[in-house]
Amino acid sequence: MWIGGQWMDSETGETITVINPANGELVGSVPKGGRTETEQAVRAAEQAFPVWSGLTAADRGSYLKKWAEEIRREREPLARLLTFEQGKPLSEALEEVDAAADFSEWYGEEAKRVTGEILAGSKPKQRILVIRQPVGVAALITPWNYPATMVTRKMAAALAAGCTVVLKPASQTPLTAVFLMQLLEKTGLPPGVANLVTGAASEIGRALMENRSVRKISFTGSTEVGKQLIQSSAGQVKRLSLELGGNAPLIVFSDAEVDRAVKAAVGNKFENCGQMCNGINVIYVHERLVEEFLQQLTERVRSLRVGFGWEPGTQIGPVIDEAGREKVAELVRDAVMRGARVLTGGRLLTDGQLANGTFYAPTVLSDVTYDMRVTQEEIFGPVAPVVSFSDEEEILKRVNDTPYGLAAYFFTRDIQKAFMAAERLEFGMVAVNGTSLSVPQAPFGGIKESGQGREGGHYGMEEFLNIKYISMNL
Ligand code: ADP
Numbered sequence: 001m002w003i004g005g006q007w008m009d010s011e012t013g014e015t016i017t018v019i020n021p022a023n024g025e026l027v028g029s030v031p032k033g034g035r036t037e038t039e040q041a042v043r044a045a046e047q048a049f050p051v052w053s054g055l056t057a058a059d060r061g062s063y064l065k066k067w068a069e070e071i072r073r074e075r076e077p078l079a080r081l082l083t084f085e086q087g088k089p090l091s092e093a094l095e096e097v098d099a100a101a102d103f104s105e106w107y108g109e110e111a112k113r114v115t116g117e118i119l120a121g122s123k124p125k126q127r128i129l130v131i132r133q134p135v136g137v138a139a140l141i142t143p144w145n146y147p148a149t150m151v152t153r154k155m156a157a158a159l160a161a162g163c164t165v166v167l168k169p170a171s172q173t174p175l176t177a178v179f180l181m182q183l184l185e186k187t188g189l190p191p192g193v194a195n196l197v198t199g200a201a202s203e204i205g206r207a208l209m210e211n212r213s214v215r216k217i218s219f220t221g222s223t224e225v226g227k228q229l230i231q232s233s234a235g236q237v238k239r240l241s242l243e244l245g246g247n248a249p250l251i252v253f254s255d256a257e258v259d260r261a262v263k264a265a266v267g268n269k270f271e272n273c274g275q276m277c278n279g280i281n282v283i284y285v286h287e288r289l290v291e292e293f294l295q296q297l298t299e300r301v302r303s304l305r306v307g308f309g310w311e312p313g314t315q316i317g318p319v320i321d322e323a324g325r326e327k328v329a330e331l332v333r334d335a336v337m338r339g340a341r342v343l344t345g346g347r348l349l350t351d352g353q354l355a356n357g358t359f360y361a362p363t364v365l366s367d368v369t370y371d372m373r374v375t376q377e378e379i380f381g382p383v384a385p386v387v388s389f390s391d392e393e394e395i396l397k398r399v400n401d402t403p404y405g406l407a408a409y410f411f412t413r414d415i416q417k418a419f420m421a422a423e424r425l426e427f428g429m430v431a432v433n434g435t436s437l438s439v440p441q442a443p444f445g446g447i448k449e450s451g452q453g454r455e456g457g458h459y460g461m462e463e464f465l466n467i468k469y470i471s472m473n474l
């Protein structure tokens with residue numbers, strides 16, 4: 001853990017081990033911190049706040065730009081570590097590390113663009129100033145699926161805004177966060193501005209929530225834990241940003257280019273072994289195209305190379321752990337029981353060198369219907385269920401009929417339909433004829449039970465700023 005500029009173990013000396021999901025081997029361990037260390041970290045952040053928030057925005061930004069440089073310099077070892085603890089192919093880990101650096105660089109620039117406003121007064125001698133100020137100490141809780149970008153996307157925005165932070169990474173993938181903090185230390189960041197606590201999530205979460213000095217929580221993870229955080233934040237009315245679960249549809253309209261839609265579907269659906277909150281959950285294809293779509297999709301999915309992420313050519317790694325894999329297997333069993341057809345995959349991969357990992361075969365399901373759990377729940381695994389539809393109006397209603405609202409994708413060549421569907425879809429993000437969403441300048445986030453608040457762009461920084469209005473009377 002990194003607290004007040006010092007690297008330290010937990011008070012009790014206890015640790016948690018990090019296991020490689022591809023082969024079950026030990027990758028390393030981190031301290032099992034709890035309430036004591038969390039309180040220490042919050043104190044350190046609180047003490048560092050006046051100095052950090054008092055720096056010029058340009059100075060704060062320069063640390064972030066240096067952090068980006070350090071990350072880029074260490075991209076290979078950082079990506080390898082990420083692959084070992086998380087499982088994703090090295091090529092994807094490298095992309096993630098590059099994206100992590102981009103977020104830090106972008107916020108390093110954006111720090112300088114926090115502004116205010118002067119409004120017309122209500123009396124001749126009144127001046128109204130609106131200024132933005134950092135909220136104070138922010139707690140950042142990150143998930144295991146993107147262990148590098150989730151850290152910088154939150155932390156760079158918070159630091160740029162002038163907040164000091166306590167980071168609690170997911171227990172499955174804390175080593176990437178440790179490495180990132182070591183690189184941040186190299187920038188010469190003043191002690192206590194950023195702190196890292198690893199260990200028991202619920203205990204650390206509770207300590208953060210009960211601490212009056214923590215004014216903001218930024219969380220990415222399950223809807224279930226997100227709801228707990230909303231409840232526990234009520235006592236002190238803490239500000240919250242939540243990036244929670246999703247159920248993203250991909251709609252392939254009757255006039256879509258099938259090749260392009262299939263390629264994008266595979267790229268998005270099978271990225272990170274299907275473990276992406278904004279990843280496509282279910283694919284809805286117009287009945288006129290469905291046969292061709294399924295054929296191309298199955299062909300591509302069948303050829304995906306499953307294996308150890310660190311071996312060249314691997315495209316699909318393991319599911320993060322046994323519980324995750326079991327959930328995927330259960331959803332597929334449910335679909336098959338209700339009449340879905342398995343066109344490829346549909347089983348655990350346990351042969352040869354994959355025996356000690358948590359691998360699941362890349363899967364395509366056809367004849368999928370709305371009573372199947374795969375259409376209602378977030379799959380979070382390498383399974384592509386395909387639903388055939390005929391009525392465009394009905395399909396828009398159907399996909400909106402979910403408690404989630406993070407991302408939606410569709411393909412069409414009709415400009416009219418593109419605008420109509422983009423506006424009708426009840427999701428925080430919509431991608432048309434493509435799937436790229438997470439970029440530094442754009443507001444990433446969801447509506448309904450997918451969360452609140454945004455990450456990325458100036459929107460992401462607003463989350464860490466309070467608005468103050470000063471009525472000045474001359
Ligand atoms: P996932 O399903 O992605 O594992 P979780 O919501 O369980 O999602 O975890 C996301 C992050 O939240 C992780 O860093 C995890 O350690 C942390 N976490 C889990 N439970 C709590 C809690 N009760 N309070 C605060 N953080 C928590």
